[in-house]
Amino acid sequence: MSKKQSKTPINAGKKASRIGRIFGWIWRKKWWVLLAAVLGIGAWLIFGGGEKKASEFATVKVSRGDLRQVVTATGEIRPVNTVNVGSQVSGTIDNLYVDFNSKVKKGDMLLTIEPSVLQATVDESKASLDSAVSQRNYAKSEYERNKMLYDEGIIARAELEKSQTTYEQAEQSVNRMQSQYERAVTNLGYATITSPVDGTVISRKVDVGQTVAASFQTPDLFEIAEDLTKMQIETSVSEADIGVVKDGQRVTFTVDAYPTETFEGFVRQIRLSPTTTSNVVVYTVVIDVNNENLRLMPGMTAFVTIIITEKENVWKAANSAFLVRSFTDIVPDANGATPKTHLAIQREQDIMLIPYTKGLSTATETEIISDELQQGDKIVTGRVGGALSAQAPRGMNPMRGGPRM
Numbered sequence: 415m416s417k418k419q420s421k422t423p424i425n426a427g428k429k430a431s432r433i434g435r436i437f438g439w440i441w442r443k444k445w446w447v448l449l450a451a452v453l454g455i456g457a458w459l460i461f462g463g464g465e466k467k468a469s470e471f472a473t474v475k476v477s478r479g480d481l482r483q484v485v486t487a488t489g490e491i492r493p494v495n496t497v498n499v500g501s502q503v504s505g506t507i508d509n510l511y512v513d514f515n516s517k518v519k520k521g522d523m524l525l526t527i528e529p530s531v532l533q534a535t536v537d538e539s540k541a542s543l544d545s546a547v548s549q550r551n552y553a554k555s556e557y558e559r560n561k562m563l564y565d566e567g568i569i570a571r572a573e574l575e576k577s578q579t580t581y582e583q584a585e586q587s588v589n590r591m592q593s594q595y596e597r598a599v600t601n602l603g604y605a606t607i608t609s610p611v612d613g614t615v616i617s618r619k620v621d622v623g624q625t626v627a628a629s630f631q632t633p634d635l636f637e638i639a640e641d642l643t644k645m646q647i648e649t650s651v652s653e654a655d656i657g658v659v660k661d662g663q664r665v666t667f668t669v670d671a672y673p674t675e676t677f678e679g680f681v682r683q684i685r686l687s688p689t690t691t692s693n694v695v696v697y698t699v700v701i702d703v704n705n706e707n708l709r710l711m712p713g714m715t716a717f718v719t720i721i722i723t724e725k726e727n728v729w730k731a732a733n734s735a736f737l738v739r740s741f742t743d744i745v746p747d748a749n750g751a752t753p754k755t756h757l758a759i760q761r762e763q764d765i766m767l768i769p770y771t772k773g774l775s776t777a778t779e780t781e782i783i784s785d786e787l788q789q790g791d792k793i794v795t796g797r798v799g800g801a802l803s804a805q806a807p808r809g810m811n812p813m814r815g816g817p818r819m
Contacts, residue, residue: 470797470798471744471760471765471794471795471796471797471798472794472795472796472797472798473760473792473793473794473795474731474732474734474735474792474793474795475731475792475793476729476730476731476735476759476782476787476791476792476793477729477730477731478727478728478729478730478789479727479728479730480724480725480726480727480728481724481725481728481730481773481774481776481779481781482721482722482723482724482725482776483658483721483722483723483724483774483775483776484719484720484721484722484776485651485655485658485659485719485720485722486717486718486719486720487649487650487651487699487718487720488649488715488716488717488718489647489648489649489650489699489701489715489716489718490647490648490713490714490715490716491645491646491647491669491703491710491711491712491713491714491715491716492645492646492647492648492712492713493616493639493640493641493642493644493645493646493712494640494641494644494645494646494702495611495639495640495641496616496637496638496639496640497610497611497613497637497638497640498634498636498637499524499607499609499610499634499635499636499637499638500628500632500633500634500635501527501604501607501626501628501632501633501635502601502604502628502632503527503532503601503604503605503626503628504527504625504626504627504628504629505527505528505529505531505532505605505625505626506527506528506623506624506625506626507525507526507527507528507620507621507622507623507624507625507626508525508526508527508528508529508622509525509526509622510524510525510618510620510621510622511523511524511525512524512525512615512618512636513615513618514615514616514617514618515614515615515616516614516615517613517614518609518612518613518614518615518638519609519612520609520610520611520612521608521609522608522609523606523607523608524607524608524609524615524635524636525607525620525635526605526606526607527604527605527606527607527626528605529602529605532598532601532602532605533602535598535601535602536595536598536599536602538598539591539594539595539597539598539599540595540598542591542594542595543588543591543592543594543595545591546584546587546588546590546591547588547591549584549587550581550584550585550587550588552584553577553580553581553583553584553585554581554584554585556577556580556581557574557577557578557580557581559577560573560574560577560578561574561577607635607636609638610638611638611640612640613638613639613640613641613642614638614639614642615636615637615638616637616638616639616712617636617637618635618636619633619634619635619636619637620633620635639712642705642708642712643704643705643706643708644702644703644704644705645702645703645704645705645710645712646682646700646701646702646703647665647667647679647700647701647703647716647718648698648699648700648701649698649699649701649716649718650689650691650696650697650698650699651696651697651699651720652694652695652696653688653694653695653696653697656684656697656699658722659681659684659699659720659722660681660684661681661682661683661684662680662681663680663681663720663721663722664678664679664680664721665678665679665680665681665701665718665719665720665721666678666679666718666719666721667679667701667703667716667717667718667719668716668717669710669714669715669716669717670714670715671709671711671714672709677703677710677716678703678704679701679702679703679704680701680702681699681700681701681720682700682701682702683699683700684697684698684699684700685697685698685699685700699720701718701720723774725773725774725781728773728774728781728782728783729781729782729783729784729787730779730780730781730782731779731780731782731793732778732779732780733775733778733779733780734795735757735780735793735795736753736772736780737795738753738758738794738795738796739753740753741753741756741758741767743796743797744758744765744794744796744797745758745765745767748767749767751767755769755770756768756769756770757770757782757784757793758793758794759787759791759792759793759794760791760792760793760794761788761790761791761792762790765794768784768786768787769784769786770782770783770784770787771783771784
């Protein structure tokens with residue numbers, strides 16, 4: 415009995431010593447132990463804890479907002495009406511009376527061409543006219559005299575007819591010289607170029623001393639914009655999109671000069687004459703623009719958005735949400751519902767099927783028409799890590815979706 419009692423304190427001391435060594439090792443390795451504990455808790459939360467159902471499915475969020483179906487293009491801003499002023503006569507520029515951006519009224523003098531050659535032509539024509547008049551007067555007197563002699567029976571009828579013919583030819587010669595003289599005077603008047611309209615000079619293509627040659631075609635001297643407060647954009651729209659563009663549609667556009675501002679206009683005309691560029695048939699669409707503040711200048715490049723249709727405050731989702739081919743991996747018992755008539759909706763932790771109809775479609779989003787949608791709903795497109803349920807139909811690019819715009 416005494417021997418057994420003597421062994422008890424020894425065993426207890428050994429046990430206490432072993433526990434102390436364990437705690438000492440833990441203290442020395444405390445940071446490694448703490449890291450292992452954190453990793454273990456994290457792994458439990460990810461793989462073993464919580465509800466898995468919320469992360470089982472790939473989803474696309476349903477939101478509420480505005481949709482716009484648009485056609486985009488680029489074009490050049492131009493005045494609605496421009497007049498090219500040319501010259502009908504040749505010569506050297508003598509004086510210039512306007513410059514770029516000059517305001518002009520109809521009839522204002524723009525330039526004059528050195529008139530000496532034209533004046534010489536006028537003088538020559540006048541001399542020829544005076545000579546023809548003198549010859550005509552002499553032929554007339556000769557005819558009247560022969561007529562009197564014929565009446566008295568002194569000369570033959572042939573002599574009278576000859577003098578009559580000479581007189582008539584002299585009269586025609588006077589008319590011809592008169593026309594040449596008037597033409598020379600008119601050409602002299604063309605040496606002074608005047609403005610045909612009220613407007614602004616936006617281009618001057620000649621300088622003093624430059625020779626104008628109008629032998630084969632009329633040279634352009636000035637380009638005058640009739641009204642810079644009314645501008646237009648001529649843009650090209652491809653044949654794939656021209657069918658949805660109509661007169662009167664609202665247009666928004668931007669220009670590089672004012673990158674933070676958006677301007678507005680309206681489609682005024684769709685020209686029926688097509689143009690083929692790089693094997694693509696395009697049509698010219700003319701857009702009217704109000705430029706009362708004169709901020710838009712001729713020649714600016716406009717980045718145009720033609721608004722075809724727009725809807726406000728509708729349910730919508732990305733086009734990728736509508737590429738689901740089957741509910742097999744999403745809802746085991748679909749009861750005959752198909753992705754064409756129903757959507758698989760994740761609402762909190764539940765998956766349900768609701769009927770819907772597609773509305774307006776754009777290049778990125780599609781309108782959802784349904785009375786059963788709620789804020790926060792998500793469209794289920796497949797299971798995470800499983801086979802893809804959302805497959806693009808043959809011939810369709812899933813990255814684009816929607817109609818071509």
